[in-house]
Amino acid sequence: MKCIIPGTNIKVFGRGIHSLSKIGEELYLEPLEHGLALRTVNSSRSAYACFLFAPSFFIHYDDGAGDASSDDSEDTLRCKIAMKSILTVFRSLSTMEKTVERCKIKLNMKESRLVFQLYCRHGIVKTHNLAFIECETLQAVFSKDMSPNSLTASSKLLCDAVMNFQNNQEEITLIVNPEKIVIKNYVDDEPDPNKVMHTNLSLEPDEFDNCQVGVDTEAILGFAEVTTLPLTINFETAGRPIVFTIDSDSTFEGNFVLATLADQQGQSQAQTQPRQATQKRSNIDSARSNEVNADYTDFMNDDTDFDIMIQNDTTVVYPRQTSVDTDKHTHTLRVKEAGALETHTDRSEGSVARQTNTDRSEGSVARQTNTDRDKGVVARQMHTDRVEGGGAISSASRGGIRRVGGKGDNQSKSGRFNSPIVNNSVPSDDEESPVLPMLGTKVKIGDTTLTEDMVVDNADEDEDVVPGTPPAKRFRSLFFGSSQASQSQSRNPDLCTSRVLAPDSDDEN
Amino acid sequence: MPMSLSTQEPADDDQFLMIAKIDNARSVSNILKAIHFKETATVFASSMGLKVTVEDAKCIQANAFIQEGIFQEYAIKEDQLTFKINLTVLLECLTIFGSGPVGGACTSLKMCYQGYGCPLILILEEDGVLTDCSIKTLEPDEVLDFNFCSTNVVNKIIMKSECLKEAFNELDMTSDVLEFLMSPDAPHLRLSTFGNAGSTTSDFPKDSDMVESFQCSQTQTNRYKVSLLKPSVKALALSSRVSIRTDNRGFLSLQYMIKNEDGQVCFVEYYCAPDEDLDDPDH
Numbered sequence: 176m177k178c179i180i181p182g183t184n185i186k187v188f189g190r191g192i193h194s195l196s197k198i199g200e201e202l203y204l205e206p207l208e209h210g211l212a213l214r215t216v217n218s219s220r221s222a223y224a225c226f227l228f229a230p231s232f233f234i235h236y237d238d239g240a241g242d243a244s245s246d247d248s249e250d251t252l253r254c255k256i257a258m259k260s261i262l263t264v265f266r267s268l269s270t271m272e273k274t275v276e277r278c279k280i281k282l283n284m285k286e287s288r289l290v291f292q293l294y295c296r297h298g299i300v301k302t303h304n305l306a307f308i309e310c311e312t313l314q315a316v317f318s319k320d321m322s323p324n325s326l327t328a329s330s331k332l333l334c335d336a337v338m339n340f341q342n343n344q345e346e347i348t349l350i351v352n353p354e355k356i357v358i359k360n361y362v363d364d365e366p367d368p369n370k371v372m373h374t375n376l377s378l379e380p381d382e383f384d385n386c387q388v389g390v391d392t393e394a395i396l397g398f399a400e401v402t403t404l405p406l407t408i409n410f411e412t413a414g415r416p417i418v419f420t421i422d423s424d425s426t427f428e429g430n431f432v433l434a435t436l437a438d439q440q441g442q443s444q445a446q447t448q449p450r451q452a453t454q455k456r457s458n459i460d461s462a463r464s465n466e467v468n469a470d471y472t473d474f475m476n477d478d479t480d481f482d483i484m485i486q487n488d489t490t491v492v493y494p495r496q497t498s499v500d501t502d503k504h505t506h507t508l509r510v511k512e513a514g515a516l517e518t519h520t521d522r523s524e525g526s527v528a529r530q531t532n533t534d535r536s537e538g539s540v541a542r543q544t545n546t547d548r549d550k551g552v553v554a555r556q557m558h559t560d561r562v563e564g565g566g567a568i569s570s571a572s573r574g575g576i577r578r579v580g581g582k583g584d585n586q587s588k589s590g591r592f593n594s595p596i597v598n599n600s601v602p603s604d605d606e607e608s609p610v611l612p613m614l615g616t617k618v619k620i621g622d623t624t625l626t627e628d629m630v631v632d633n634a635d636e637d638e639d640v641v642p643g644t645p646p647a648k649r650f651r652s653l654f655f656g657s658s659q660a661s662q663s664q665s666r667n668p669d670l671c672t673s674r675v676l677a678p679d680s681d682d683e684n
Numbered sequence: 685m686p687m688s689l690s691t692q693e694p695a696d697d698d699q700f701l702m703i704a705k706i707d708n709a710r711s712v713s714n715i716l717k718a719i720h721f722k723e724t725a726t727v728f729a730s731s732m733g734l735k736v737t738v739e740d741a742k743c744i745q746a747n748a749f750i751q752e753g754i755f756q757e758y759a760i761k762e763d764q765l766t767f768k769i770n771l772t773v774l775l776e777c778l779t780i781f782g783s784g785p786v787g788g789a790c791t792s793l794k795m796c797y798q799g800y801g802c803p804l805i806l807i808l809e810e811d812g813v814l815t816d817c818s819i820k821t822l823e824p825d826e827v828l829d830f831n832f833c834s835t836n837v838v839n840k841i842i843m844k845s846e847c848l849k850e851a852f853n854e855l856d857m858t859s860d861v862l863e864f865l866m867s868p869d870a871p872h873l874r875l876s877t878f879g880n881a882g883s884t885t886s887d888f889p890k891d892s893d894m895v896e897s898f899q900c901s902q903t904q905t906n907r908y909k910v911s912l913l914k915p916s917v918k919a920l921a922l923s924s925r926v927s928i929r930t931d932n933r934g935f936l937s938l939q940y941m942i943k944n945e946d947g948q949v950c951f952v953e954y955y956c957a958p959d960e961d962l963d964d965p966d967h
Contacts, residue, residue, distance in 0.1 A: 270850060274850070303884045
């Protein structure tokens with residue numbers, strides 16, 4: 176891999192790295208055909224960020240796909256380096272802006288070094304040889320398009336809003352309804368809420384929904400500020416990941432995915448009112464509400480835990496999924512479900528898979544609503560013809576929680592899913608990472624599906640075992656009855672055109 | 685602005701072996717800050733001016749030269765006066781009115797030394813406020829003689845300080861050594877560090893407009909302990925030009941040309957012994 180960043184873009188690149196450094200300790204670098212992806216995830220795996228720099232961002236971009244032999248190229252082009260190492264290169268952005276004329280990045284596979292060469296003024300050349308580790312792709316499961324809510328704001332607006340909160344404020348609540356958007360600080364476990372400072376900030380209206388968001392705004396806004404680009408926030412509901420996106424036409428794109436805290440039951444009831452929102456939902460509410468409410472109660476009793484919504488996958492190796500595999504996969508998952516939640520979370524990103532399994536095991540809700548959503552998702556993926564393998568698609572890749580086929584009914588269905596999908600899904604451009612290119616040239620690091628391969632591979636990886644993922648950090652994903660169902664339903668009309676999904680969706684109901 | 689120091693009786697000054705007066709104490713304090721990496725310093729006063737030396741680990745020596753021309757008044761009754769003094773205290777006294785350039789206010793300084801065993805007397809005045817300090821002097825120790833003479837110089841580069849400032853400021857402190865490669869061939873000057881994150885090199889070509897003079901006769905690679913060289917960054921920060929010289933033994937001489945607020949030029953030099961390989965048979 177070899178690419179050259181022009182002096183004008185170095186500041187943006189550096190800022191991207193700085194903002195990633197505020198989230199995670201390691202930077203995952205992956206040169207893709209459609210650009211260089213820089214990703215990171217925080218230690219508790221509740222926040223993920225990805226910057227994708229398109230080839231147009233560089234003077235010269237060569238992802239090295241043509242170089243190595245086919246065996247090597249899949250494995251060797253992904254690496255991770257310690258964030259501290261790369262920060263030494265981009266430490267002082269203001270001086271870099273003034274002195275660096277261009278920056279060349281090379282991957283030196285022989286010596287396992289990532290080489291940054293800064294060509295500065297006066298003929299001075301600074302070379303940084305950073306050691307890296309080969310690794311698997313870091314991938315978050317989320318879908319911006321699937322989320323019913325979207326807020327776009329200039330970074331200045333959000334910065335101003337965030338500034339009103341105390342510096343040590345870890346979490347803020349974002350309440351959205353048609354009349355206004357409210358951001359307030361999240362008071363949790365306070366013995367006396369009246370003694371704690373409450374900050375409440377209302378903004379002009381845009382969208383609707385309620386959620387409690389664990390926000391690490393500094394990293395995101397720091398970057399957005401530099402680029403002066405508008406920031407788009409996509410989110411669904413409490414417990415579902417919230418996605419912040421910064422997009423600069425086609426030169427680069429940054430995605431930040433944060434886990435959200437699920438609401439307590441009481442609050443959720445109260446907050447469901449404003450959610451009447453869209454026309455899309457309203458006509459479906461009544462139809463689904465009974466069913467879903469019942470499930471909701473069941474679900475609540477089961478205390479689902481989601482720690483991680485991010486999954487590494489080996490998706491470069493895509494088209495290996497077969498129906499057989501998937502069944503095996505789901506079977507495996509079932510077995511794993513039996514285990515304690517803690518052990519699940521402690522395992523490598525496959526932990527997502529496992530957690531989602533437990534989720535499934537708990538909630539009939541999950542299954543039901545999932546399937547609805549699943550179909551939606553699958554349909555989408557089918558449309559774009561870039562589905563990586565099969566049955567797992569039935570999992571709601573919405574919001575970063577993958578659910579593989581599910582138990583029982585779902586599984587067999589996912590089996591059915593597999594064959595057709597596998598046949599169709601593997602498009603010519605396989606070497607891309609799991610991308611769901613919903614929109615034109617822009618490539619999102621979006622929906623991918625959990626497959627047996629991924630799970631197995633994940634089990635093999637030890638690099639993502641997160642030491643000490645705090646058990647205390649549990650996120651309950653609640654399915655707020657009507658809103659959830661309605662949201663999922665809202666998609667169905669659009670997506671029922673999928674040939675694969677239609678029969679299944681009916682069965683599920 | 686009349687100097688209140690002039691109100692002092694000239695007869696009092698006879699007792700002093702050395703008297704130096706300067707209108708702007710910062711001309712002295714800034715230079716001394718550039719070599720302040722140890723508590724104590726040895727002062728050599730001669731007819732040419734003051735030389736203040738700081739040493740560490742018997743491997744590194746920094747010298748600050750304040751020529752007699754810098755002073756408004758400079759008188760010395762002996763060929764050479766030597767004493768050791770606590771540099772930290774000296775600097776605190778010199779900057780007693782504050783260290784930054786404040787508006788137009790200038791602190792004037794008069795230094796007096798009566799001889800062996802006597803304290804160094806400082807009289808500082810700013811805006812009519814007078815402070816006098818008396819700092820005990822100590823028995824001077826032998827200072828190292830690096831025996832660095834120009835005839836043995838193998839490689840010499842004079843360059844503008846600006847570009848080196850960045851390189852030194854970003855020195856990877858997780859690296860034990862800073863390696864200097866000087867060569868008549870490319871890369872002409874290369875500074876390298878080998879830290880936890882990996883290695884970092886800065887290359888300076890000889891035809892760069894930052895390089896004012898380049899005289900390298902042979903390729904030399906020498907390593908110096910980063911911890912020893914790090915203090916030189918202070919001098920580098922103040923300087924406008926720097927000369928880098930290595931001799932046949934690999935000893936490094938860094939000479940910094942510093943312009944003070946009044947446009948006068950002072951010099952600070954650092955000598956550093958190379959880091960020897962333990963298994964090097966020659967040493």
